[in-house]
Amino acid sequence: xxxxxxxxxxxxxxxxxxxxxxxxxxxxxxxxxxxxxxxxxxxxxxxxxxxxxxxxxxxxxxxxxxxxxxxxxxxxxxxxxxxxxxxxxxxxxxxxxxxxxxxxxxxxxxxxxxxxxxxxxxxxxxxxxxxxxxxxxxxxx
Amino acid sequence: xxxxxxxxxxxxxxxxxxxxxxxxxxxxxxxxxxxxxxxxxxxxxxxxxxxxxxxxxxxxxxxxxxxxxxxxxxxxxxxxxxxxxxxxxxxxxxxxxxxxxxxxxxxxxxxxxxxxxxxxxxxxxxxxxxxxxxxxxxxxx
DNA sequence: CTTGACCTTCCCATCATGGGAACGCCTACT
DNA sequence: AGTAGGCGTTCCCATGATGGGAAGGTCAAG
Numbered sequence: 030x031x032x033x034x035x036x037x038x039x040x041x042x043x044x045x046x047x048x049x050x051x052x053x054x055x056x057x058x059x060x061x062x063x064x065x066x067x068x069x070x071x072x073x074x075x076x077x078x079x080x081x082x083x084x085x086x087x088x089x090x091x092x093x094x095x096x097x098x099x100x101x102x103x104x105x106x107x108x109x110x111x112x113x114x115x116x117x118x119x120x121x122x123x124x125x126x127x128x129x130x131x132x133x134x135x136x137x138x139x140x141x142x143x144x145x146x147x148x149x150x151x152x153x154x155x156x157x158x159x160x161x162x163x164x165x166x167x168x169x170x
Numbered sequence: 171x172x173x174x175x176x177x178x179x180x181x182x183x184x185x186x187x188x189x190x191x192x193x194x195x196x197x198x199x200x201x202x203x204x205x206x207x208x209x210x211x212x213x214x215x216x217x218x219x220x221x222x223x224x225x226x227x228x229x230x231x232x233x234x235x236x237x238x239x240x241x242x243x244x245x246x247x248x249x250x251x252x253x254x255x256x257x258x259x260x261x262x263x264x265x266x267x268x269x270x271x272x273x274x275x276x277x278x279x280x281x282x283x284x285x286x287x288x289x290x291x292x293x294x295x296x297x298x299x300x301x302x303x304x305x306x307x308x309x310x311x
Numbered sequence: 312c313t314t315g316a317c318c319t320t321c322c323c324a325t326c327a328t329g330g331g332a333a334c335g336c337c338t339a340c341t
Numbered sequence: 342a343g344t345a346g347g348c349g350t351t352c353c354c355a356t357g358a359t360g361g362g363a364a365g366g367t368c369a370a371g
Binding site for chain 4: 042044045048061063064065083088089090
């Protein structure tokens with residue numbers, strides 16, 4: 030199987046397959062006499078694993094560990110679960126951050142008339158915001 | 171005011187101030203005879219605007235537009251509101267994506283014993299997952 | 312034997328940010 | 342006045358995962 034076929038079968042682009050190989054996430058594929066990479070079903074399965082893990086937001090660095098556990102038949106499921114929980118915690122943190130941004134923005138947008146007048150609470154917030162303190166306290170030049 | 175002081179006063183690192191100048195987000199600062207950048211209160215205010223907008227997740231590209239509206243005294247608040255709404259929509263989309271990832275992961279993690287045994291539904295999902303179809307259908311070599 | 316689709320490597324860009332080197336400047340203290 | 346160390350400058354590199362594209366080799370079908 031060529032890299033293009035492996036890409037279609039795995040859902041990972043040929044570009045990324047080469048990248049994963051270059052960075053050591055996957056072992057170097059075999060080559061034909063003319064230099065073409067060759068893939069077997071096993072390797073496609075590994076690529077699909079990677080793809081799925083990426084879809085769940087795992088960074089490649091963590092996928093290294095996941096792949097190691099996947100291959101290790103004497104693994105302990107606790108190790109897998111811990112990695113998953115770390116990922117869940119990281120996602121939750123980012124979601125909360127973004128939710129806070131969104132809430133603030135929604136609040137500001139709700140207060141903005143959104144008409145042809147220049148007055149805008151959004152710009153007021155951005156410009157003079159909550160962290161003022163540079164106007165008269167110190168010499169500003 | 172030197173760049174270091176402007177950085178402290180605005181919450182934007184000196185590194186980023188130079189970057190914003192290089193990319194044209196902010197106009198080039200004045201210079202002393204020896205080449206040091208000089209900042210006034212007005213410029214610090216602009217930097218704080220940028221900082222605040224970044225904290226709300228706006229990409230620098232959008233901040234260009236926000237700054238333009240901020241400076242434009244004949245702006246229409248509808249334009250500001252539209253930018254904010256786009257940002258809200260983008261955040262909402264990303265939050266939903268991450269929430270979906272998190273839900274899936276939580277589901278899998280809940281099903282994993284997390285003990286010293288190798289069996290693990292998380293790895294089963296990643297490895298054989300929902301998109302099977304390479305086992306017997308086509309010649310895999 | 313040609314054509315077109317595929318492969319190879321290499322370089323560049325993203326987006327915002329930090330690290331660090333090499334070197335110059337400014338201030339305060341001795 | 343000299344010097345130390347703290348700050349400034351520019352330039353290069355790295356991140357993380359991905360895509361784009363150029364230049365050139367290969368393969369299979371007509």
